[in-house]
Amino acid sequence: xxxxxxxxxxxxxxxxxxxxxxxxxxxxxxxxxxxxxxxxxxxxxxxxxxxxxxxxxxxxxxxxxxxxxxxxxxxxxxxxxxxxxxxxxxxxxxxxxxxxxxxxxxxxxxxxxxxxxxxxxxxxxxxxxxxxxxxxxxxxxxxxxxxxxxxxxxxxxxxxxxxxxxxxxxxxxxxxxxxxxxxxxxxxxxxxxxxxxxxxxxxxxxxxxxxxxxxxxxxxxxxxxxxxxxxxxxxxxxxxxxxxxxxxxxxxxxxxxxxxxxxxxxxxxxxxxxxxxxxxxxxxxxxxxxxxxxxxxxxxxxxxxxxxxxxxxxxxxxxxxxxxxxxxxxxxxxxxxxxxxxxxxxxxxxxxxxxxxxxxxxxxxxxxxxxxxxxxxxxxxxxxxxxxxxxxxxxxxxxxxxxxxxxxxxxxxxxxxxxxxxxxxxxxxxxxxxxxxxxxxxxxxxxxxxxxxxxxxxxxxxxxxxxxxxxxxxxxxxxxxxxxxxxxxxxxxxxxxxx
Numbered sequence: 127x128x129x130x131x132x133x134x135x136x137x138x139x140x141x142x143x144x145x146x147x148x149x150x151x152x153x154x155x156x157x158x159x160x161x162x163x164x165x166x167x168x169x170x171x172x173x174x175x176x177x178x179x180x181x182x183x184x185x186x187x188x189x190x191x192x193x194x195x196x197x198x199x200x201x202x203x204x205x206x207x208x209x210x211x212x213x214x215x216x217x218x219x220x221x222x223x224x225x226x227x228x229x230x231x232x233x234x235x236x237x238x239x240x241x242x243x244x245x246x247x248x249x250x251x252x253x254x255x256x257x258x259x260x261x262x263x264x265x266x267x268x269x270x271x272x273x274x275x276x277x278x279x280x281x282x283x284x285x286x287x288x289x290x291x292x293x294x295x296x297x298x299x300x301x302x303x304x305x306x307x308x309x310x311x312x313x314x315x316x317x318x319x320x321x322x323x324x325x326x327x328x329x330x331x332x333x334x335x336x337x338x339x340x341x342x343x344x345x346x347x348x349x350x351x352x353x354x355x356x357x358x359x360x361x362x363x364x365x366x367x368x369x370x371x372x373x374x375x376x377x378x379x380x381x382x383x384x385x386x387x388x389x390x391x392x393x394x395x396x397x398x399x400x401x402x403x404x405x406x407x408x409x410x411x412x413x414x415x416x417x418x419x420x421x422x423x424x425x426x427x428x429x430x431x432x433x434x435x436x437x438x439x440x441x442x443x444x445x446x447x448x449x450x451x452x453x454x455x456x457x458x459x460x461x462x463x464x465x466x467x468x469x470x471x472x473x474x475x476x477x478x479x480x481x482x483x484x485x486x487x488x489x490x491x492x493x494x495x496x497x498x499x500x501x502x503x504x505x506x507x508x509x510x511x512x513x514x515x516x517x518x519x520x521x522x523x524x525x526x527x528x529x530x531x532x533x534x535x536x537x538x539x540x541x542x543x544x545x546x547x548x549x550x551x552x553x554x555x556x557x558x559x560x561x562x563x564x565x566x567x568x569x570x571x572x573x574x575x576x577x578x579x580x581x582x583x584x585x586x587x588x589x590x591x592x593x594x595x596x597x598x599x600x601x602x603x604x605x606x607x608x609x610x611x612x613x614x615x616x617x618x619x620x621x622x623x624x625x
Contacts, residue, residue, distance in 0.1 A: 180209040181485050185238040186220045188415070189438035193505040201492050208485050218351045228253050233477040235486040236493075239287055245472060246551040249281055255478045256284035260487045268496065273511060277548040278470020288494045289471020292509030292516055294533035296432050296465070297360050301450040305427035306330070309337040320452045324361065324395045327428065327455050331404035334427045344404035346426030348417030355566040357430050358396060362388045363465060365457035368540065368618055373562065373588065376541055379612035381589050383562070384582035391457060393569060393577045400570070410571065415442075422446040430454070433508040433529050440506075451528040453536050463618040466540030471511060509533050539621040541613040546624075550611075552604045555595040558587040 187194060191214055198210045213234065215223050221240040227233040228251070239245065239254075248254055266274055269288065274280050279287045299320075306318040311330055313319050321327040331344025349355045356371055363370035366388045368377070373389075375382045383389055399405050406426050409417070414431075415438070421429045422443035429435070439446050456462065474493055476486045492498060499510035506526045509516045516534070521527035544550040560568070565584055568574035592611075599606050616622055 176207050178207050178209065179482055179485055180211050181236060181480075181482050181489055182234040183210050183212045183236045183489065184215060184220075184224065184234040185212070186215050186217045186240075187238070187434075188214060188217075189434040189436075189441065190507050192437070192441075193502060193507050196505075197493065197498055197501070201489060204492075205485075205488060208488065210489055218353060224253075228477075228479070231479055233479045235477055235480040235482055236474055236489050237477065239472050239475045245279070245286070246281065247554070248475075249286060252478050253475070254286045255476045255480065255483065256286060257288075257476065257487070257490075258283075258285055260484075260491070261285045261288075265491070270511060270513060272469035273471065275468075275470035275542070275545050277544040277546075277551060278468065278542065279472055280470070281548070281551065287472050287475045289511040290473025290494065291471070292511050292513075292533075293467035293537045293539075294465070294509045295363075295453065295536040297357060297363075297430055297454060298432070298529060298532055299452050299454055300421065300429045300431055300435065301452065302421060302424060302427045302429075303448045303450055305334050305338070305342050305424060308342075309333040309427075318450055320450060321428075321455055322452075323455055323459060324365075324392070324457050328395065328399055328402070328404070331399050331428065332402050335402070335404045342424060343406050343426040345399055345428050346406040346417055346421060347409050347430065348412040348414045349410050349567070350413040350416075352563055352567070354414050354417075355570065356562055359389070359392055359562070359566065360430065361454050361456070362392050364454050364461040364463060364536075365392070366462040366618065368463055368466065368616070371562075373585070376543070376611065376613045377616050377618075378614075379608065381585045381592070383585040383588075384578065385585065388457060389581055390578055393566075395457075397569070410567070419443065422449075433506070433526075433533075436523070436525055436529070437506050447523070447525075449525060451525050451532060453532045461536075461619070464538040465536055466538055468540055468542040469545060470542075538619070541616055541622045541624065543610050543613060547606070547610045549599075549604055549606050552602075553592075553595045553599045553606055555588070555591040558584075558591050560584070 183194075183198075185194065194212065198212060201210060202208065221242050224233070224237060224240060225243075233253070239248065243251075266285075273289050274285055276283070279285065279289070301318060301320060303318050306312065307316075309330070311319050311333060319330075321330045327345075334342060334344040347354050347358060360370050367373075367382075367386055368375055370389075373381045373383045375386065378385075406417075406420070412420070418429065418431065418435050418438055419442050420426065422439050423446075453461075474490055476483065476490055480486050496512050496514060499512045499515040500520070502508070502510055503515045503517075504520045504522065506522055509530065516530065518527055518530055521530055562584065565574065565580045569577050569580065574580050593608075596606055596608055613622075
């Protein structure tokens with residue numbers, strides 16, 4: 127799974143995760159070997175020591191695993207003295223496992239940076255090594271402008287990571303063409319009629335479920351791991367919600383779960399599909415990977431997922447190719463908001479505990495090279511930060527080309543006030559439960575009857591936590607102004623131009 131995304135812009139502005147109670151590792155960092163530093167280029171060896179060494183790599187990528195394995199193979203051919211030992215951790219356990227490894231000083235040398243705790247928390251706890259020693263001006267110049275930004279991936283002048291993914295919506299809607307055709311949902315030429323609005327989604331789901339006679343359904347998902355329900359709600363992202371996953375609206379500087387009617391509208395729409403019998407009955411008891419296999423096997427016709435599902439089907443269902451990719455449907459006829467990008471970006475990091483800093487940098491720099499980016503795109507794993515890699519002719523399948531078109535059209539530049547005011551990173555709201563996952567779970571299972579009140583409660587709790595965190599930062603002597611969290615002139619349908 128890819129990260130998220132997409133909420134990176136809000137995360138840079140409003141730090142919503144609680145501080146993890148782990149002592150900073152910097153004081154216990156193992157001494158580094160004395161080695162000759164590299165010039166920062168991926169093709170230039172970074173160490174004068176040629177004895178065999180092994181660096182540990184962590185990520186949570188399952189479907190992307192073969193692509194990373196190929197990069198390891200190519201890298202080790204180039205640098206035969208360096209062995210990369212890759213561990214793919216369970217997605218939902220990854221932050222906890224990394225935290226435990228940091229505490230035990232057994233962390234991987236290079237790791238995919240998790241979304242929680244927030245990047246600034248990881249830096250404060252000494253998890254990440256500053257990269258300035260290797261990330262020279264020349265090395266940075268290979269990236270597009272604004273790839274490195276204070277308050278995003280640079281803090282107090284120190285670079286900690288580099289943008290990996292290209293600007294793109296991180297979720298799309300996948301359609302099982304066979305089921306659409308069986309329900310007669312095609313145009314005059316026989317092409318599947320993709321739903322563009324919520325109303326069209328519900329109508330299509332009803333038609334497919336009727337045609338399925340209990341064997342096939344319109345919609346499906348798998349929330350056993352308790353992170354996929356909010357993905358369904360991401361249809362609000364194209365329907366007037368600038369942060370459908372986090373609920374924060376920079377136009378008002380507040381959480382707007384109840385204030386923005388689109389969230390309750392979506393709950394009404396989605397629960398309507400459940401009441402219709404159009405959603406698979408065991409959605410809460412199966413996991414996301416199982417749901418994807420069931421989609422490929424024709425159990426249901428519409429699935430929200432990221433580009434990673436395509437390479438996943440190549441492995442689990444290699445004969446499944448009759449599907450389409452479209453952007454997330456919106457409430458109105460046209461989208462009233464988009465997915466948003468911001469300067470900077472997060473990808474891999476190097477552990478502050480590594481004993482093999484130069485070798486770790488070589489692997490880090492290899493992963494972040496243009497050549498590796500082009501191979502990533504050609505492998506169907508998504509867009510990369512380098513525009514040169516994101517060419518439609520690199521698409522190996524029609525579905526991947528559809529994804530690339532959706533990705534290139536469905537993104538806008540959003541405001542990033544934390545880049546103007548890095549002090550915002552010192553505001554650390556306490557996490558409050560139940561969060562949106564818990565609330566949606568309660569609504570879906572019937573344990574929560576009053577959705578509007580539940581959204582209002584979440585909104586009030588998160589706004590109170592933000593205000594308390596601002597006051598706490600001010601009491602600690604941090605010069606922060608609550609107005610920094612508000613960008614009232616933001617037009618959600620246009621690229622934001624920083625004034």
